[in-house]
Structures are given as C-alpha cells and as structure tokens.
Amino acid sequence: MLQTKPQGLARKAARSTVSRVPAVVVRSVAATEQKTAAGAKPHNPPSSYGVFRLSYDTQNEDKSLTRNWKKTIKVAVTGASGNIANHLLFMLASGEVYGKDQPIHLQLLGSERSKEALEGVAMELEDSLYPLLREVSIGIDPYEIFDGADWALMIGAKPRGPGMERADLLNQNGEIFQLQGRALNEAADPNCKVLVVGNPCNTNALIAMENAPNLKRKNFHALTRLDENRAKCQLAMKAGKFYTSVSRMAIWGNHSTTQVPDFINARIGGVPATDLIGDMKWFREEFTPKVALRGGALIKKWGRSSAASTAVSVADAIRSLVVPTAPGDCFSTGVISDGNPYGIREGLIFSFPCRSKGDGDYEIIQDFLVDEYLRSKLRATEDELQKEKECVSHLIGMMGGSCQLRGAEDTTVPGEN
Amino acid sequence: MLQTKPQGLARKAARSTVSRVPAVVVRSVAATEQKTAAGAKPHNPPSSYGVFRLSYDTQNEDKSLTRNWKKTIKVAVTGASGNIANHLLFMLASGEVYGKDQPIHLQLLGSERSKEALEGVAMELEDSLYPLLREVSIGIDPYEIFDGADWALMIGAKPRGPGMERADLLNQNGEIFQLQGRALNEAADPNCKVLVVGNPCNTNALIAMENAPNLKRKNFHALTRLDENRAKCQLAMKAGKFYTSVSRMAIWGNHSTTQVPDFINARIGGVPATDLIGDMKWFREEFTPKVALRGGALIKKWGRSSAASTAVSVADAIRSLVVPTAPGDCFSTGVISDGNPYGIREGLIFSFPCRSKGDGDYEIIQDFLVDEYLRSKLRATEDELQKEKECVSHLIGMMGGSCQLRGAEDTTVPGEN
Known part of the structure; x- marks a missing residue:
C-alpha cells in the first residue's frame, strides 16, 4: 500500500x-x-x-466481521x-x-x-x-x-x-x-x-x-446544525418538555448572529411551538440571542470553546444526509440558494430546512410558512451573505464586488473565531 | 425532579x-x-x-422512541x-x-x-x-x-x-x-x-x-484496557496483520511499567503470536517497552496526553462487561486477586485475562499458559503491587505496612501522572 x-x-x-x-x-x-x-x-x-x-487482512480476519x-x-x-x-x-x-x-x-x-x-x-x-x-x-x-x-x-x-x-x-x-x-x-x-x-x-x-x-x-x-441543536434545546427548556419532542426546528441564513432560528414552523410534541409557549415577546426578543450567543455563554463557563458539541453536530449533519429524514421533520444546512422556493437571492450558501432520502442528496422543503416577521429576518441575513460574497469577490471570480463590511457590526457567533 | x-x-x-x-x-x-x-x-x-x-416527557415524546x-x-x-x-x-x-x-x-x-x-x-x-x-x-x-x-x-x-x-x-x-x-x-x-x-x-x-x-x-x-489495546496494535504491526485479527491479548498485573503484556497466549488469526512472529528477542526486549512507553511516545508527538484513546479504552472496558466475550477470547482488567488460579497473592488489584457473559460480572480465565518467563514477570509486578499496598496501609486499615517505594525507580506509565 x-x-x-x-x-x-x-x-x-x-x-x-x-x-x-x-x-x-x-x-x-x-x-x-x-x-x-x-x-x-x-x-x-x-x-x-x-x-x-x-x-484488509483477508487471511487473518474473521470473515463474519467484514462480509456484509x-x-x-x-x-x-x-x-x-x-x-x-x-x-x-x-x-x-x-x-x-x-x-x-x-x-x-x-x-x-x-x-x-x-x-x-x-x-x-x-x-x-x-x-x-x-x-x-x-x-x-x-x-x-x-x-x-x-x-x-x-x-x-x-x-x-x-x-x-x-x-x-x-x-x-x-x-x-x-x-x-x-x-x-x-x-x-x-x-x-x-x-x-x-x-x-x-x-x-x-x-x-x-x-x-x-x-x-x-x-x-x-x-x-x-454547518448550521449546532445552531439547530442549540435552538431545540432552548425551545425544550422554555416549553418544559424534553428535547426529543422538538421537531421542524429550522435555522435560516448565515451562521452568524444574523441567523434566523425559526420558531414559526417549529413543533413540540407535534404542536406548533408558538401555540404551546405562547410568549411571543420571548420568541422575538430572547430566543434568537439565546441560540446565537450560546457558544459565548459556554466559553465563559468552560474556559474553552465547545469542541465536543460542535463535533456532535457535524456527526448529526452527516447522518442527516445518509439516513432518511423522519416524515414531517427537517434538518438545517447551509446550501446553495439556486432555485430555492423562498425567494432568497441565488448564488449564496444559505441555511434552509431540508430533508433527505438518506442517499447523500437532499431537497429544500417547500412548505415552510414564512410570515412577515420571518421574511424581514431572512432579508437581513441574506443581505449579510451578499455583502460577505462581495468581500471575497476576488476569490470567486466575481466582477466588481466591493467590501462593505469594513467597520460593520461584528456578527461572528461568540465563542467561535 | x-x-x-x-x-x-x-x-x-x-x-x-x-x-x-x-x-x-x-x-x-x-x-x-x-x-x-x-x-x-x-x-x-x-x-x-x-x-x-x-x-421523561411522556405526553410529548414519540412512544416508538422509548417503548423498548x-x-x-x-x-x-x-x-x-x-x-x-x-x-x-x-x-x-x-x-x-x-x-x-x-x-x-x-x-x-x-x-x-x-x-x-x-x-x-x-x-x-x-x-x-x-x-x-x-x-x-x-x-x-x-x-x-x-x-x-x-x-x-x-x-x-x-x-x-x-x-x-x-x-x-x-x-x-x-x-x-x-x-x-x-x-x-x-x-x-x-x-x-x-x-x-x-x-x-x-x-x-x-x-x-x-x-x-x-x-x-x-x-x-x-483500567488496563488501554495497555491491552496498545499491545494488540503493536502485535499487529510487527506481524504485518490488521489489529482485528489479534485475540487473547492479556495484560497482567499493575498498570505501570512493570505491567506484563502477554505474548505467550496471544493469537493472530487464531495462530499463536509467537509462532507467527517467531522473533523472541523482539517479544522479550521490545514489545513490552513499546506498549508501556506508548503514552510517552504519543505525548511527544501530540503535546498532550492521550485522552481520546484512553476514553475509548474505558468504553471498551465497560462494553466487555455488558456484552458477552467472544468464544476463546479474553479482555484484561485489574480485579481483586482473591481466589485467582495463577498463585498471585490475595488482596491485590491485579490485571488478569477475563471473560464475561455480558451481565456485568466476569470470571478470570483459568487456562492461560504461564511459562517460566511469564512467571518471573508476574512476580515482579505482584511485588510492586504489594509494596504499593504497604505504602497506603493507613488508608485501608492494614496493620504494620511500611512504604518501601521511597526512592524506588519510577514505574509510572510515561504520559500519565
């Protein structure tokens, strides 16, 4: 070899x-x-x-191990x-x-x-x-x-x-x-x-x-799966339900603080999370920061960044592509926005709710409800991704981009680079 | 709760x-x-x-998850x-x-x-x-x-x-x-x-x-399972076979440099390792130090101690007690020597080749061959454990022990504390 x-x-x-x-x-x-x-x-x-x-040790290995x-x-x-x-x-x-x-x-x-x-x-x-x-x-x-x-x-x-x-x-x-x-x-x-x-x-x-x-x-x-996992956990805690009962928890957009953890479409025990929790002020003002700032909260306690749970979320992200998605559920992943059904500008890597047959491929789920509130949040994260794209135009063969992010607010997820 | x-x-x-x-x-x-x-x-x-x-979220969880x-x-x-x-x-x-x-x-x-x-x-x-x-x-x-x-x-x-x-x-x-x-x-x-x-x-x-x-x-x-795993890997490398073909690889005695990785009873592809490898000088002079000093070699490369493979060996050690041992195979674990069939002094925690039905219990395997060479090695590690015991006599309610290990050669496995 x-x-x-x-x-x-x-x-x-x-x-x-x-x-x-x-x-x-x-x-x-x-x-x-x-x-x-x-x-x-x-x-x-x-x-x-x-x-x-x-x-491969065909002479010495027990064939029952490798046969299938x-x-x-x-x-x-x-x-x-x-x-x-x-x-x-x-x-x-x-x-x-x-x-x-x-x-x-x-x-x-x-x-x-x-x-x-x-x-x-x-x-x-x-x-x-x-x-x-x-x-x-x-x-x-x-x-x-x-x-x-x-x-x-x-x-x-x-x-x-x-x-x-x-x-x-x-x-x-x-x-x-x-x-x-x-x-x-x-x-x-x-x-x-x-x-x-x-x-x-x-x-x-x-x-x-x-x-x-x-x-x-x-x-x-x-990877936006760590954000999804963190969002599920926060929903579970607020609802007083265990995390296994949370489904359809999508992260939209950029893996930055402009990310959009979608409480509109999320369910807990099959019931809309908003019906179960009711507290829209909490959803709008606390939920998203709790998810986006979780890494920072963790690093304060732990003294180092969350390597283990990040690795778990990478494993989850891979598994979502090689194991069929449960009926009615979704997983979040940042993928090319070309031809997406939500009107997001093409040519961006944007996180969407997806499902897979377990063959390594996936499709963007079509029927998530996007209300006016969600729409405005999607616009903001889309704008940011477009600006990021323009900042790296020289690296992707794009003409005429200029970087407008200099001096902008730092949207990097705390606890990461 | x-x-x-x-x-x-x-x-x-x-x-x-x-x-x-x-x-x-x-x-x-x-x-x-x-x-x-x-x-x-x-x-x-x-x-x-x-x-x-x-x-336990009995109202909201999908029962198919927890039923069995x-x-x-x-x-x-x-x-x-x-x-x-x-x-x-x-x-x-x-x-x-x-x-x-x-x-x-x-x-x-x-x-x-x-x-x-x-x-x-x-x-x-x-x-x-x-x-x-x-x-x-x-x-x-x-x-x-x-x-x-x-x-x-x-x-x-x-x-x-x-x-x-x-x-x-x-x-x-x-x-x-x-x-x-x-x-x-x-x-x-x-x-x-x-x-x-x-x-x-x-x-x-x-x-x-x-x-x-x-x-x-x-x-x-x-825990002597990390030593066992390392020994299997070294045998595999020397034999030019993959590690899955190594069985009956016992560690005897203390988890220190006096440990005894047992090449006499080890098998590779069902054949005695000594028959397959033949090089007794290697077994006697190189194999044991390679196993016992592996942690030190690793720390030199890696800059930190081998936490991941230690955790894997802990997982292996637990699994060996909750999953039945494959017929003819063994696992190594340090257990009380009371009533052991190899003449090791009672009252020591000594690593033996064991097998389990997977019920959390185990038995020391009776029929491992102990030749004169192995016997002398067992004596040395047994002596060390007895001395360690005497050094801690005040902690175990034992009368009259005195610590003879002061100034003795350091037998701590390199890379560990």
Missing part, C-alpha cells in the same frame, strides 16, 4: 498556473486540467499511516489535529455516523506546524482498534489528502488575530478555502459531499464551491 | 466519625451506618441540570470536567457503550475549582440532544453524586506536582480514593461496578474497595 511519490508535473503546473491567472478564469482552467488529470492522474494518493497499511460491509469510503478532514476533529474523528471511526457496515478511510489534513500532532492523532486512532477504520492517511498537501474523497469535512480555519474584524477573517480564511476548493476540484470524487465548519463557514463554502466546478454545487454545505 | 436539600445530619455525623476513628475500623463503622442509612436515606440525590429536569428501553441506569463519573471525561461522556451518552436501548443518568463529580467547567460540560451535553441521555446531575459532593450509582467511573485524580515521586502520588491520590470509597459505600447501589482510571489505578481501586465494604469486592476494576 506504500507508494513512491514522483512529484506530478501536471499538478505542479496546475498550481502555479492557477495562482497567476485572474480568478474568473479558474473554473474553466481547472476544469480542463481535471480532464487531463483524469487520464494522467497527476496527483498521488496519500500513503497510509502505521498499522493502517495492513487494513459496503465499499470503503474516503473521508477527508481538514484541521485534523484541532479540538473539534479530536472528537469527530473518533465518532467517524466508531461507525456511529456512517453506519456499522461502512468501512472508512480517514484522510487527515494538517499544517506544517501541526505535522507531529497529526501523527499523534493517527497513533491514538491506531490504539483505538476500531474495526471499521481501515485506513488513515495524514499529510499537509490538500491535493494528496483530498484524493478520491467521498466526503470532505473542512474544519480547519485560521482563528482571528488581535484587532482583526470579520472582513479580515473573510479574506484570510477565504484564501485557504480558495486553495482547498481547487484541490477538491482536482483530486476529490466528483460526487464528493463537502461540509464546511471553519468560519465564516457559509462564505468559505461558497468560495470552495466556486473554485471546484467539477463537483456538484448542490453538494457543498455550511 | 428538583428537590430541596436539607443537610443530612446522619451523613455529616458519618463523615466526621469516619475521619477520627482508626482506618481499620472503617469497614464495620461504615457498614453499620449504611444499615441505618438504608432506612433513613441521609444522603440526597443530586438535582438535575437544565433541560434534564424534563427528561430498559430501566435507566445511573453512571457516576469523577474528574468529569477533565479531558478524558470530555471524550467519554459523549460516548456514554450516545448509547455506544451501554447499548441503544439503555437510557442513562450521568452524575458528574467535579471539584470546587472546576464547578463552572462542569456546567459547561452539562451545557454541551444538553446541546447534543442525545435521546438516551435522560438526566445529568453535577456536583462536588461524592456522597450526592454517587447516589444510587450502578456504575462509578473514577477518572479524577490529582496530577503529580514537581519533584513528587510515585510514593507521594500514591499517598495523595490514595486519600481521595479513601474518601470516595466511603462515599460509594454509603451512597452507591450495592451492586455498583467501579472502574478506576485515575493513577496509580490498581492501588487506588484497592483503597476504594477496602473503604466500601457494602459493595462487592469483585466489582472493583482498574
């Missing part, structure tokens, strides 16, 4: 070309090169770590030595997320600085003896790590430095997602599902998507 | 009495008081946190705001450990210093919406937190300060386990299973056991 790794000339060429041409040309340049690549395979798959070089397993999927994870990944990787490897019959190849991306830590993560995965974890590869080259990826979980992002505002963060992380989008475009499976966790996640997902034209636009997601 | 909490006079009396009488009397004093307690209930169950006050569930179990966890617990609690809550039909009440013990962090943990558990997690209680009083516990996972222990040797650590943590043993004795279910992770875990488990005569001696465990 170890392979020698000649430096692929074609890939080198692709990278240096891409960085010099105006971004607007990227899509077609990259697309052409991918066609060449499909024949020439200019990128190399990463080599496996340690014991994972031996992952599906084909192994490749799951690439960026920011793999960070705190969120340190929870998530073990959830993925356990079979809890993709299923107990789904063997997994984890492909872990770190940085030059975190190379040794990545090895530490791989060693802990070795020592955990997960039967379904058949391969682990580690590396710092996204072209290698995204090789053949069926899923790309993009957790890595640079935290904000002192004095940086959200506009700076958009730019700094946007560059990372531009590079990684190009790598996905060249290396990943064309049907790859991409879930962006690193902030600002909606616009990062947009940048990755626009730089990866070989992948389906529909398959790019930005 | 919220209860008022009058300070139980009987409990206060019990504690102050216990601390003044000689340790040797503890067992009978505590036993008497427990009898009183059974009638008077001097300790109060902890109150539930946040949304978990609403854990077992009775809720109470799982107490100490060191609950630490790194190992931060992984373990989410594994427990997910249903991965006790089963998908086993609702759980987590009872989390922290310290005065970590009170706020405990709240943070509880908030993250709320936000994770685990259906099986029906209650979470947090607190700093072990008498409250161990109330009715079916399981006590004792992770908390003080790390070694600068210049402290293992003898000091034994004493410092021994006092914690003496107190917690007494609390278990008074508050926990008499059938409670206790798993000690905090180091030095074998002797800590012994101290807790000797201070909790109302609980079954057999139900105290010290």
Whole structure:
C-alpha cells in the first residue's frame, strides 16, 4: 500500500498556473486540467499511516466481521489535529455516523506546524482498534489528502488575530478555502459531499464551491446544525418538555448572529411551538440571542470553546444526509440558494430546512410558512451573505464586488473565531 | 425532579466519625451506618441540570422512541470536567457503550475549582440532544453524586506536582480514593461496578474497595484496557496483520511499567503470536517497552496526553462487561486477586485475562499458559503491587505496612501522572 511519490508535473503546473491567472478564469482552467488529470492522474494518493497499511487482512480476519460491509469510503478532514476533529474523528471511526457496515478511510489534513500532532492523532486512532477504520492517511498537501474523497469535512480555519474584524477573517480564511476548493476540484470524487465548519463557514463554502466546478454545487454545505441543536434545546427548556419532542426546528441564513432560528414552523410534541409557549415577546426578543450567543455563554463557563458539541453536530449533519429524514421533520444546512422556493437571492450558501432520502442528496422543503416577521429576518441575513460574497469577490471570480463590511457590526457567533 | 436539600445530619455525623476513628475500623463503622442509612436515606440525590429536569416527557415524546428501553441506569463519573471525561461522556451518552436501548443518568463529580467547567460540560451535553441521555446531575459532593450509582467511573485524580515521586502520588491520590470509597459505600447501589482510571489505578481501586465494604469486592476494576489495546496494535504491526485479527491479548498485573503484556497466549488469526512472529528477542526486549512507553511516545508527538484513546479504552472496558466475550477470547482488567488460579497473592488489584457473559460480572480465565518467563514477570509486578499496598496501609486499615517505594525507580506509565 506504500507508494513512491514522483512529484506530478501536471499538478505542479496546475498550481502555479492557477495562482497567476485572474480568478474568473479558474473554473474553466481547472476544469480542463481535471480532464487531463483524469487520464494522467497527476496527483498521488496519500500513503497510509502505521498499522493502517495492513487494513484488509483477508487471511487473518474473521470473515463474519467484514462480509456484509459496503465499499470503503474516503473521508477527508481538514484541521485534523484541532479540538473539534479530536472528537469527530473518533465518532467517524466508531461507525456511529456512517453506519456499522461502512468501512472508512480517514484522510487527515494538517499544517506544517501541526505535522507531529497529526501523527499523534493517527497513533491514538491506531490504539483505538476500531474495526471499521481501515485506513488513515495524514499529510499537509490538500491535493494528496483530498484524493478520491467521498466526503470532505473542512474544519480547519485560521482563528482571528488581535484587532482583526470579520472582513479580515473573510479574506484570510477565504484564501485557504480558495486553495482547498481547487484541490477538491482536482483530486476529490466528483460526487464528493463537502461540509464546511471553519468560519465564516457559509462564505468559505461558497468560495470552495466556486473554485471546484467539477463537483456538484448542490453538494457543498455550511454547518448550521449546532445552531439547530442549540435552538431545540432552548425551545425544550422554555416549553418544559424534553428535547426529543422538538421537531421542524429550522435555522435560516448565515451562521452568524444574523441567523434566523425559526420558531414559526417549529413543533413540540407535534404542536406548533408558538401555540404551546405562547410568549411571543420571548420568541422575538430572547430566543434568537439565546441560540446565537450560546457558544459565548459556554466559553465563559468552560474556559474553552465547545469542541465536543460542535463535533456532535457535524456527526448529526452527516447522518442527516445518509439516513432518511423522519416524515414531517427537517434538518438545517447551509446550501446553495439556486432555485430555492423562498425567494432568497441565488448564488449564496444559505441555511434552509431540508430533508433527505438518506442517499447523500437532499431537497429544500417547500412548505415552510414564512410570515412577515420571518421574511424581514431572512432579508437581513441574506443581505449579510451578499455583502460577505462581495468581500471575497476576488476569490470567486466575481466582477466588481466591493467590501462593505469594513467597520460593520461584528456578527461572528461568540465563542467561535 | 428538583428537590430541596436539607443537610443530612446522619451523613455529616458519618463523615466526621469516619475521619477520627482508626482506618481499620472503617469497614464495620461504615457498614453499620449504611444499615441505618438504608432506612433513613441521609444522603440526597443530586438535582438535575437544565433541560434534564424534563427528561421523561411522556405526553410529548414519540412512544416508538422509548417503548423498548430498559430501566435507566445511573453512571457516576469523577474528574468529569477533565479531558478524558470530555471524550467519554459523549460516548456514554450516545448509547455506544451501554447499548441503544439503555437510557442513562450521568452524575458528574467535579471539584470546587472546576464547578463552572462542569456546567459547561452539562451545557454541551444538553446541546447534543442525545435521546438516551435522560438526566445529568453535577456536583462536588461524592456522597450526592454517587447516589444510587450502578456504575462509578473514577477518572479524577490529582496530577503529580514537581519533584513528587510515585510514593507521594500514591499517598495523595490514595486519600481521595479513601474518601470516595466511603462515599460509594454509603451512597452507591450495592451492586455498583467501579472502574478506576485515575493513577496509580490498581492501588487506588484497592483503597476504594477496602473503604466500601457494602459493595462487592469483585466489582472493583482498574483500567488496563488501554495497555491491552496498545499491545494488540503493536502485535499487529510487527506481524504485518490488521489489529482485528489479534485475540487473547492479556495484560497482567499493575498498570505501570512493570505491567506484563502477554505474548505467550496471544493469537493472530487464531495462530499463536509467537509462532507467527517467531522473533523472541523482539517479544522479550521490545514489545513490552513499546506498549508501556506508548503514552510517552504519543505525548511527544501530540503535546498532550492521550485522552481520546484512553476514553475509548474505558468504553471498551465497560462494553466487555455488558456484552458477552467472544468464544476463546479474553479482555484484561485489574480485579481483586482473591481466589485467582495463577498463585498471585490475595488482596491485590491485579490485571488478569477475563471473560464475561455480558451481565456485568466476569470470571478470570483459568487456562492461560504461564511459562517460566511469564512467571518471573508476574512476580515482579505482584511485588510492586504489594509494596504499593504497604505504602497506603493507613488508608485501608492494614496493620504494620511500611512504604518501601521511597526512592524506588519510577514505574509510572510515561504520559500519565
């Protein structure tokens, strides 16, 4: 399973070309090169770590273990030595997320600085003896790590430095997602599902998507599931009901403080949450801040950010795409707004209530009620996403955008970057 | 579910009495008081946190969710705001450990210093919406937190300060386990299973056991499962086979560098590991240090200790008691040596190869081959455990012990406290 790794000339060429041409040309340049690549395979798959070089042991393994397993999927994870990944990787490897019959190849991306830590993560995965974890590869080259990826979980992002505002963060992380989008475009499976966790996640997902034209636009997601989970919990507490009785809890728009946790369509024990709770003042004035500021409240108690529950929400977000949605329920995910039934401007990564047949695909639910109040909130988060898009226009080949977010109110969810 | 909490006079009396009488009397004093307690209930169950006050929502929950569930179990966890617990609690809550039909009440013990962090943990558990997690209680009083516990996972222990040797650590943590043993004795279910992770875990488990005569001696465990998992991985790598093909990998003795990873009885693909690998020099000189020093190697790479894989091994250790052992296989756990078939001195917590019917109980496997080489290794780890026991004689009501470990070689597993 170890392979020698000649430096692929074609890939080198692709990278240096891409960085010099105006971004607007990227899509077609990259697309052409991918066609060449499909024949020439200019990128190399990463080599496996340690014991994972031996992952299929047909002579020695009990066949009853592996007989009914599906084909192994490749799951690439960026920011793999960070705190969120340190929870998530073990959830993925356990079979809890993709299923107990789904063997997994984890492909872990770190940085030059975190190379040794990545090895530490791989060693802990070795020592955990997960039967379904058949391969682990580690590396710092996204072209290698995204090789053949069926899923790309993009957790890595640079935290904000002192004095940086959200506009700076958009730019700094946007560059990372531009590079990684190009790598996905060249290396990943064309049907790859991409879930962006690193902030600002909606616009990062947009940048990755626009730089990866070989992948389906529909398959790019930005994580708003933690917001949904937090909203369900807050509704449950206010109603005096347990959280398992809350359904149809949608988050609309951006993963920022302009997000819209939708109490209009939410149900508790099948009854509209607004009927059960009644207190519209609470819904309008307290509910949304409680959800959006939860991460900040938590960091005050805990002294560190909520890595574990973020990882749980990533696992939930994946499961929502590989397990059919319960009838009448929904899940929230930030996806491309093209052709959406709610009049949101096209070309944004916007969180909608969705449902899935469990095949990795999804559809935006059509029949959520949008009243005047909700409509005004949707407009505000839509406007913000449009402005974020214009701030990164140079990274997505868009003409004429100018960044109006400089000096704007900081809408980053507290407790995050 | 919220209860008022009058300070139980009987409990206060019990504690102050216990601390003044000689340790040797503890067992009978505590036993008497427990009898009183059974009638008077001097300790109060902890109150539930946040949304978990609403854990059974019979009016609003879909009955298909809860219909086939077992009775809720109470799982107490100490060191609950630490790194190992931060992984373990989410594994427990997910249903991965006790089963998908086993609702759980987590009872989390922290310290005065970590009170706020405990709240943070509880908030993250709320936000994770685990259906099986029906209650979470947090607190700093072990008498409250161990109330009715079916399981006590004792992770908390003080790390070694600068210049402290293992003898000091034994004493410092021994006092914690003496107190917690007494609390278990008074508050926990008499059938409670206790798993000690905090180091030095074998002797800590012994101290807790000797201070909790109302609980079954057999139900105290010290964690050697991480060592077993690491040993399986090292055997797999050396043999060039995947880790799933390794079975009967026992760890004997103390969780310290005197531990004995047993390559004599281990099998790979059903074949004796020694036949397959052949290289006895490697087994005798390299295998054991590779296992015992793995934590240190990992901390060098990773910059922090191996919390995730430790949590996985705790989950494995629990599962080994609640799921039947595969025919012919074993698992390792440190348990009381009374009546063991290998001639190990009685009254020690010693790791043996065990098997279980999955009912929470276990038996020491009788037929492992102990050759002369293995025998000499067992003696060494047995001697160490006896010396550790003598160092804590004042904590377990043993007469005449004197601590011979002062100035001895440090056998603490690197990367741990």
